[in-house]
Amino acid sequence: MAAKKENIRNFSIIAHIDHGKSTLADRLLEKTQSVAVRDMTDQLLDDMDLERERGITIKAHAVKLNYKAQDGEEYELNLIDTPGHVDFNYEVSRSLAACEGAVLIVDASQGIEAQTLANTYLALDHDLEIVPVINKIDLPAADPDRVAAEVEDVIGLECMSAPRVSAKTGENIEQVLEKIVSDIPAPIDSDDSKPLRALVFDSVYDNYKGVIVYVRVVDGKIKAGDTMRMMATGAEFTVVDVGYMRATSMESAKELTSGEVGYITASIKTVGDARVGDTVTTAEYPATEPLPGYRKVNPMVFCGVYPADGADYENLREALEKLQLNDAALSYEPETSGALGFGFRCGFLGLLHLEIIQERLEREYDLDLVTTIPSVVYKIHLTDGTVLEIDNPTNYPDPAYIDFSEEPITNANIYAPNEYVGAIMDLCQERRGVFKNMTYVTPDRVDIAYELPLNEIIYDFFDVLKSRTKGYASFDYEIKGYERSNLVKLDVLLNGDGVDALSFIIHSDKAYGRARKIAEKLKEHIPRQMFEIPVQIAIGGKVIARETIKAMRKDVLAKCYGGDITRKKKLLEKQKEGKKRMRHFGTVEVPQEAFMAVLKLDE
Amino acid sequence: MKNFGLYIHIPFCKSKCPYCDFYSMRAYEGQTDDYTACVLEYLEEWAQRLGRKADTLYFGGGTPSVLGGENIALITRRAKELFGVDGEITVECNPSAVDDDFFTTVARLGVNRISLGMQSAVDTERRKLGRQADRQRVEECIKSIRLSGIENISLDVMLGVPDQTKESLTETIDFCLKNDVPHISAYMLKLEEGTYYYNNADKLNLPDEDETVGMYTLLGDILESAGYRNYEISNFSKEGYEGKHNLKYWNCEEYLGIGPSAHSFIDGKRFYYPRDIDSFRLGCEVVPDGEGGDEEEYIMLRLRLADGIKFDAFRERFGKDFPQEIVTRAKPLKQHGLLTVTDSSLHLTRKGFLLSNTIISKLIYG
Numbered sequence: 001m002a003a004k005k006e007n008i009r010n011f012s013i014i015a016h017i018d019h020g021k022s023t024l025a026d027r028l029l030e031k032t033q034s035v036a037v038r039d040m041t042d043q044l045l046d047d048m049d050l051e052r053e054r055g056i057t058i059k060a061h062a063v064k065l066n067y068k069a070q071d072g073e074e075y076e077l078n079l080i081d082t083p084g085h086v087d088f089n090y091e092v093s094r095s096l097a098a099c100e101g102a103v104l105i106v107d108a109s110q111g112i113e114a115q116t117l118a119n120t121y122l123a124l125d126h127d128l129e130i131v132p133v134i135n136k137i138d139l140p141a142a143d144p145d146r147v148a149a150e151v152e153d154v155i156g157l158e159c160m161s162a163p164r165v166s167a168k169t170g171e172n173i174e175q176v177l178e179k180i181v182s183d184i185p186a187p188i189d190s191d192d193s194k195p196l197r198a199l200v201f202d203s204v205y206d207n208y209k210g211v212i213v214y215v216r217v218v219d220g221k222i223k224a225g226d227t228m229r230m231m232a233t234g235a236e237f238t239v240v241d242v243g244y245m246r247a248t249s250m251e252s253a254k255e256l257t258s259g260e261v262g263y264i265t266a267s268i269k270t271v272g273d274a275r276v277g278d279t280v281t282t283a284e285y286p287a288t289e290p291l292p293g294y295r296k297v298n299p300m301v302f303c304g305v306y307p308a309d310g311a312d313y314e315n316l317r318e319a320l321e322k323l324q325l326n327d328a329a330l331s332y333e334p335e336t337s338g339a340l341g342f343g344f345r346c347g348f349l350g351l352l353h354l355e356i357i358q359e360r361l362e363r364e365y366d367l368d369l370v371t372t373i374p375s376v377v378y379k380i381h382l383t384d385g386t387v388l389e390i391d392n393p394t395n396y397p398d399p400a401y402i403d404f405s406e407e408p409i410t411n412a413n414i415y416a417p418n419e420y421v422g423a424i425m426d427l428c429q430e431r432r433g434v435f436k437n438m439t440y441v442t443p444d445r446v447d448i449a450y451e452l453p454l455n456e457i458i459y460d461f462f463d464v465l466k467s468r469t470k471g472y473a474s475f476d477y478e479i480k481g482y483e484r485s486n487l488v489k490l491d492v493l494l495n496g497d498g499v500d501a502l503s504f505i506i507h508s509d510k511a512y513g514r515a516r517k518i519a520e521k522l523k524e525h526i527p528r529q530m531f532e533i534p535v536q537i538a539i540g541g542k543v544i545a546r547e548t549i550k551a552m553r554k555d556v557l558a559k560c561y562g563g564d565i566t567r568k569k570k571l572l573e574k575q576k577e578g579k580k581r582m583r584h585f586g587t588v589e590v591p592q593e594a595f596m597a598v599l600k601l602d603e
Numbered sequence: 604m605k606n607f608g609l610y611i612h613i614p615f616c617k618s619k620c621p622y623c624d625f626y627s628m629r630a631y632e633g634q635t636d637d638y639t640a641c642v643l644e645y646l647e648e649w650a651q652r653l654g655r656k657a658d659t660l661y662f663g664g665g666t667p668s669v670l671g672g673e674n675i676a677l678i679t680r681r682a683k684e685l686f687g688v689d690g691e692i693t694v695e696c697n698p699s700a701v702d703d704d705f706f707t708t709v710a711r712l713g714v715n716r717i718s719l720g721m722q723s724a725v726d727t728e729r730r731k732l733g734r735q736a737d738r739q740r741v742e743e744c745i746k747s748i749r750l751s752g753i754e755n756i757s758l759d760v761m762l763g764v765p766d767q768t769k770e771s772l773t774e775t776i777d778f779c780l781k782n783d784v785p786h787i788s789a790y791m792l793k794l795e796e797g798t799y800y801y802n803n804a805d806k807l808n809l810p811d812e813d814e815t816v817g818m819y820t821l822l823g824d825i826l827e828s829a830g831y832r833n834y835e836i837s838n839f840s841k842e843g844y845e846g847k848h849n850l851k852y853w854n855c856e857e858y859l860g861i862g863p864s865a866h867s868f869i870d871g872k873r874f875y876y877p878r879d880i881d882s883f884r885l886g887c888e889v890v891p892d893g894e895g896g897d898e899e900e901y902i903m904l905r906l907r908l909a910d911g912i913k914f915d916a917f918r919e920r921f922g923k924d925f926p927q928e929i930v931t932r933a934k935p936l937k938q939h940g941l942l943t944v945t946d947s948s949l950h951l952t953r954k955g956f957l958l959s960n961t962i963i964s965k966l967i968y969g
């Protein structure tokens with residue numbers, strides 16, 4: 001049942017990671033009795049295992065809540081959850097575009113962190129009304145007054161009347177609901193009589209229903225039987241069902257009207273036809289202009305993804321297809337590696353995004369994967385004036401034809417207690433950072449601005465930063481642009497044969513150190529083989545690092561006796577199984593772990 | 604049809620050695636006679652079922668000598684009658700579990716080969732292996748065997764046992780050479796799950812892998828220069844003294860095993876008796892263990908032999924050429940001295956023997 005437009009509130013919750021976004025969402029569901037207490041599991045909206053384990057929201061989700069406010073009116077609150085990591089700014093922006101307001105959660109002890117600011121600015125970009133909420137007041141270290149002042153100082157939001165809550169204990173949650181009703185505008189500009197324009201802010205593939213498209217209806221209305229048209233692709237489908245997302249189920253509705261948030265199903269089966277980010281209209285009464293606000297995100301980090309067992313190639317393709325359906329930021333195209341066979345060159349928003357996709361492929365699709373070293377996109381200017389965009393070291397041109405190279409540079413901000421300034425600056429220096437600015441956000445917290453090359457932060461920067469600051473630093477970045485850089489390509493040779501999948505592009509100042517580490521890691525992770533194997537790292541023809549994997553000494557079943565050859569056979573079977581996890585490079589067998597180890601050099 | 608080999612498992616020992624996981628137990632009063640009667644019944648049954656001849660007979664264990672000379676003689680005589688055994692007849696013996704007249708008794712009925720579980724000629728090492736007899740007792744045994752008329756003697760030697768060094772191994776090898784036995788089996792100790800050794804490995808002062816490899820190499824070098832041939836990974840012999848029965852296993856030929864835990868390969872089928880003496884006594888059926896004798900098995904087993912695979916024999920047996928892809932895989936290993944491959948044969952070197960599992964799986968699976 002549709003509410004009056006004046007009584008609809010569409011909002012997101014934004015926060016720095018771990019400031020309690022999912023817990024607050026759970027509490028709102030509980031308070032509005034959207035979920036029976038028996039169905040309540042922690043962090044209900046994070047329904048992927050991965051999300052619960054990592055404590056971050058990867059995918060946006062939406063849910064409709066009914067709330068009877070103190071003014072006696074029934075309100076329809078549409079909560080659109082947003083991802084909480086720097087890699088997923090685009091997904092955050094899609095969700096924010098579907099809202100009129102955002103609840104900003106700030107931790108009462110930690111105060112403002114990097115993503116608090118980044119997400120707030122993103123919300124302000126979308127003209128959202130921001131409702132600050134101070135959370136975790138139950139913690140002993142909570143200092144809501146100080147944090148409220150910080151929010152006023154740094155962000156310029158009125159915060160003295162902000163609800164001070166504990167999502168954990170449920171204290172003052174009612175105040176948040178009242179604030180949403182009173183401060184966030186209703187979608188009153190919406191017009192049911194106009195042609196349909198609905199913003200796709202998320203979509204989920206369902207085995208039975210096909211693609212479930214999550215939309216915010218901006219203008220017009222849509223109902224079952226209509227012919228929906230995707231404005232970017234022109235694809236058309238007959239709508240099977242429309243309705244609202246409830247916390248634990250989907251609720252069919254007669255129609256979705258402007259201002260509302262809901263779902264559409266239309267037996268959409270192929271990925272390309274249901275691009276997330278598109279505008280839905282109808283064939284019967286089409287809109288002329290798609291909705292603004294969506295930009296195509298460009299993957300920043302690329303790597304090769306290969307099935308460990310070549311027979312899984314088609315399964316990998318299907319899995320990527322399905323993941324892309326829910327993840328507009330993932331790109332892939334087929335590639336072939338001499339070493340790894342057939343696979344895909346995949347583009348990701350960042351390393352976390354890469355890891356998540358990889359884990360989902362392995363867990364949800366039961367695939368064993370080998371991934372190559374991630375790369376950013378370099379611009380290589382050749383002497384004849386052409387410019388190559390290289391995201392794969394395999395395509396790196398002969399240095400003789402290179403005039404100069406450029407690499408992507410980020411503007412990075414790191415927020416931390418001031419006692420870690422030294423550690424942070426050391427790290428940024430190691431990563432070829434250029435210091436820009438340092439400001440005191442509060443007397444004991446600093447905001448340090450650096451220009452950092454993207455390829456220095458995609459591997460492990462955030463992990464190292466966290467470990468060097470005992471987890472207190474937070475980090476955010478955006479792409480600044482391309483700058484000239486002195487790049488070289490490192491090749492890895494095993495027993496004299498080049499391993500294309502291990503090549504990568506690096507700044508020349510870093511080449512020697514990195515080469516040495518890679519050689520060590522490979523030595524450590526490649527098991528002894530039947531003969532000695534030299535590991536060499538080279539630039540062009542010049543070897544700059546070398547290690548030797550010693551030959552295996554003994555692998556023999558001494559006693560094959562009494563006619564019991566079962567054991568011997570089993571051993572052989574086991575070795576056969578083991579071979580599946582191995583990659584062959586000439587005469588050398590390399591386990592997948594070796595690839596992963598090279599990827600995570602600094603652990 | 605070729606004759607098969609007959610194996611009798613004697614699952615009794617005076618005491619259990621701390622590294623051993625073969626199926627054996629201490630026999631109670633009268634059990635050895637019962638067991639002998641039981642084996643005789645099985646022999647009758649199999650003779651009827653197969654109607655074929657065997658040419659080798661092998662008593663393994665356990666410690667077959669625990670059964671007593673009379674019982675071994677009974678079984679030997681019946682096996683000869685039923686299967687026409689006319690070749691090598693071997694009994695495994697433990698020097699500390701054999702009577703003086705044992706050898707005379709069994710030799711009279713046709714036993715012509717004794718495999719003696721010496722393991723080490725160094726008494727301290729032997730004691731740690733759970734072996735009671737001292738070096739002198741082993742020497743006396745060898746004398747008794749020879750006095751009984753049996754000259755085909757094999758000594759077991761273990762490599763990589765607690766406290767062992769190259770020096771102490773040299774002592775053991777010298778002992779073998781001094782006694783001039785025609786056959787030596789030299790096994791590298793393997794820690795078998797469930798054994799005392801397995802559970803206490805860290806307290807045992809075991810030589811490390813490199814040292815064990817060094818011992819194997821040293822042993823091979825000394826024995827070869829003394830006229831022995833390393834004809835199988837763990838076996839050395841003077842010419843003509845190769846273990847004929849054991850060769851059947853490595854040649855992928857047929858054998859029938861009687862006794863709990865004994866394995867058989869007959870008419871293309873592998874099967875075995877369960878590791879349970881009670882069900883064996885009650886006349887249990889064999890447990891099928893799949894088809895045997897395919898190319899993969901043949902290659903895996905033959906490559907344990909110094910002769911390796913002769914392509915002619917392969918063609919004769921399987922009616923096709925030896926797989927070219929295996930030859931292709933073998934070639935790069937040649938330069939590392941792991942094997943020899945020619946137009947007519949493929950075999951591992953001694954260096955290759957040490958890596959035989961890896962090499963065989965590489966050759967077969969790529």
